[in-house]
Amino acid sequence: xxxxxxxxxxxxxxxxxxxxxxxxxxxxxxxxxxxxxxxxxxxxxxxxxxxxxxxxxxxxxxxxxxxxxxxxxxxxxxxxxxxxxxxxxxxxxxxxxxxxxxxxxxxxxxxxxxxxxxxxxxxxxxxxxxxxxx
Amino acid sequence: xxxxxxxxxxxxxxxxxxxxxxxxxxxxxxxxxxxxxxxxxxxxxxxxxxxxxxxxxxxxxxxxxxxxxxxxxxxxxxxxxxxxxxxxxxxxxxxxxxxxxxxxxxxxxxxxxxxxxxxxxxxxxxxxxxxxxx
Numbered sequence: 001x002x003x004x005x006x007x008x009x010x011x012x013x014x015x016x017x018x019x020x021x022x023x024x025x026x027x028x029x030x031x032x033x034x035x036x037x038x039x040x041x042x043x044x045x046x047x048x049x050x051x052x053x054x055x056x057x058x059x060x061x062x063x064x065x066x067x068x069x070x071x072x073x074x075x076x077x078x079x080x081x082x083x084x085x086x087x088x089x090x091x092x093x094x095x096x097x098x099x100x101x102x103x104x105x106x107x108x109x110x111x112x113x114x115x116x117x118x119x120x121x122x123x124x125x126x127x128x129x130x131x132x133x134x
Numbered sequence: 135x136x137x138x139x140x141x142x143x144x145x146x147x148x149x150x151x152x153x154x155x156x157x158x159x160x161x162x163x164x165x166x167x168x169x170x171x172x173x174x175x176x177x178x179x180x181x182x183x184x185x186x187x188x189x190x191x192x193x194x195x196x197x198x199x200x201x202x203x204x205x206x207x208x209x210x211x212x213x214x215x216x217x218x219x220x221x222x223x224x225x226x227x228x229x230x231x232x233x234x235x236x237x238x239x240x241x242x243x244x245x246x247x248x249x250x251x252x253x254x255x256x257x258x259x260x261x262x263x264x265x266x267x268x
Binding site for chain 2: 002005012013021024026028055076082093097123125127129
C-alpha cells in the first residue's frame with residue numbers, strides 16, 4: 001500500500017537557522033521559509049535527489065509541534081510521511097488493522113494541499129506516520 | 135554535498151514484530167531479520183520505491199541503541215543516513231564547519247559494508263546523521 005517516502009519531518013526551534021546548517025555544512029539545496037498558518041508551522045524544505053526533509057518550526061499559539069519542542073528543545077525527528085494512492089482506502093485499511101488515526105479519524109488537507117492522515121505512534125513502534133494521497 | 139536519503143533508521147524493541155506491522159498494516163515489502171554483530175543490532179529493512187526504512191533492534195550487551203531504547207521503550211526514529219560520494223572529503227567539510235564526528239572521528243565500515251561516519255545531533259538540530267559513502 002504505501003509508496004514513496006514523501007518526506008521526513010524534523011521539528012526545530014528555528015527553521016531558517018536549521019536550513020542554513022543543511023545548506024552550508026551538508027551542502028544541500030534548501031527552499032525559503034514559508035508560513036503554514038493552517039498547520040501551525042513554518043517550513044523550510046531540504047531538497048534531496050530522491051525525497052525531502054521538512055524542517056518545521058512552531059507558528060502561533062497552538063502549534064501541533066509545540067509540545068514536542070518543549071520536550072526536545074534542540075529539535076528532533078518528528079514524523080515520516082509515506083505516499084498512498086487512495087487516502088480513503090488507506091484509512092479503511094488502517095481501521096481494519098486496528099491502527100489509530102489521530103484527530104477526527106478522517107482525512108484533512110495537509111501542508112502540501114493534499115489529503116492526509118496522521119497515524120498514532122503507539123501502533124507503529126513509536127513513530128508518528130503521515131499518509132499523504134498523491 | 136549530500137546526495138540521496140539512503141535510509142531512515144527506527145530503533146524498535148523487536149524488529150521482526152515491527153517489520154510485520156509495516157508489511158501487514160502498511161502493505162510494504164520487508165526483508166528477513168539479519169544479525170549485524172559488528173554493529174550491535176538486528177536489522178529488518180522496509181523497501182520503499184525511493185529509499186528504505188531500517189528497523190534496528192539491540193543485539194548483544196553493548197548495543198549502540200540500548201540507551202535510546204531505555205529512554206524510548208516503544209521505539210522511535212533514531213537517525214537519518216545521507217549518501218556522499220567521498221567520505222574523506224565529507225569528513226574534511228564537517229571538521230571545517232566545526233561539526234562533531236562521533237567516536238574516533240574517522241570513517242568506519244558501516245552495516246552495509248561501506249565507510250560511514252555519524253555526526254553528533256547537537257550540531258544538526260537534535261538529529262543524529264549518518265553519512266555513507268556509496
